[in-house]
Amino acid sequence: MRNKLARFAENARRRNVVEPGKPIFSEIKGKWHEFFNNSNPIVLELGCGHGEYTVGLASLFADQNFVGVDVKGARIWKGSREAEELNLANVAFLRIRMLDLEERFTENEASSIWITFPDPRPKEKDEKRRLTSPRFMDMYRHLLRPNSCLHLKTDNLELYQYTLETLQQREDIHSLKYTDDLYQSKLYEKPQQIVTTYEKKFASRGVPIKYLRFQFN
Numbered sequence: 001m002r003n004k005l006a007r008f009a010e011n012a013r014r015r016n017v018v019e020p021g022k023p024i025f026s027e028i029k030g031k032w033h034e035f036f037n038n039s040n041p042i043v044l045e046l047g048c049g050h051g052e053y054t055v056g057l058a059s060l061f062a063d064q065n066f067v068g069v070d071v072k073g074a075r076i077w078k079g080s081r082e083a084e085e086l087n088l089a090n091v092a093f094l095r096i097r098m099l100d101l102e103e104r105f106t107e108n109e110a111s112s113i114w115i116t117f118p119d120p121r122p123k124e125k126d127e128k129r130r131l132t133s134p135r136f137m138d139m140y141r142h143l144l145r146p147n148s149c150l151h152l153k154t155d156n157l158e159l160y161q162y163t164l165e166t167l168q169q170r171e172d173i174h175s176l177k178y179t180d181d182l183y184q185s186k187l188y189e190k191p192q193q194i195v196t197t198y199e200k201k202f203a204s205r206g207v208p209i210k211y212l213r214f215q216f217n
């Protein structure tokens with residue numbers, strides 16, 4: 001607990017953490033380009049945990065901005081510290097519940113989304129809480145510029161299949177590509193090779209990593 005409180009206190013001091021209680025939190029919607037001080041594309045990692053994708057992609061693509069989003073401050077703390085240590089000015093972390101994304105981003109403000117190992121929420125009654133359910137997809141579509149790409153990585157076969165089925169019913173997407181064994185696939189390129197905490201855990205048990213991506217029209 002003390003450790004957690006120390007992390008929260010550090011988050012409160014860090015410029016790259018946007019969270020409730022800071023003036024920037026209520027001002028940020030529609031102002032992310034001003035925050036980063038450039039007009040580069042803004043990429044979101046949803047359910048970022050320790051932020052491996054946010055930091056990893058930011059290291060690969062200096063000409064893009066990356067925002068890791070998660071409700072857990074103690075996890076975000078780790079990514080925000082790494083970004084500081086690596087002097088990555090193109091990284092921020094946003095501490096919110098995902099349902100509140102539209103309160104912090106305006107229409108077309110984002111250029112791409114990565115969803116990395118989201119909680120599978122297997123119970124039927126929890127379908128609408130899955131980060132790939134239709135109501136979340138509708139929200140992402142609103143936040144993303146036309147033709148933006150959404151990527152999903154997961155260990156969970158049921159969530160992967162559920163997401164594919166949901167997407168195949170949509171008429172507002174194109175260029176859907178997917179694999180149920182990413183490491184053996186030609187989709188396994190540099191950005192897909194970044195490894196998260198959950199990925200490490202499941203891959204070490206021999207669970208194949210599933211991946212899909214598509215673009216909204």
Ligand SMILES: C[S@@+](CC[C@H](N)C(=O)[O-])C[C@H]1O[C@@H](n2cnc3c(N)ncnc32)[C@H](O)[C@@H]1O
Pocket residue numbers: 046047048049050051069070071072075096097098099116117118119196197198199
């Ligand atoms: C299974 S963990 C994956 C973390 C990280 N992406 C990884 O691969 O190691 C899921 C993460 O999503 C976050 N999360 C789940 N539901 C959320 C929600 N509705 N709003 C914000 N964060 C959420 C959790 O706090 C957790 O850090």
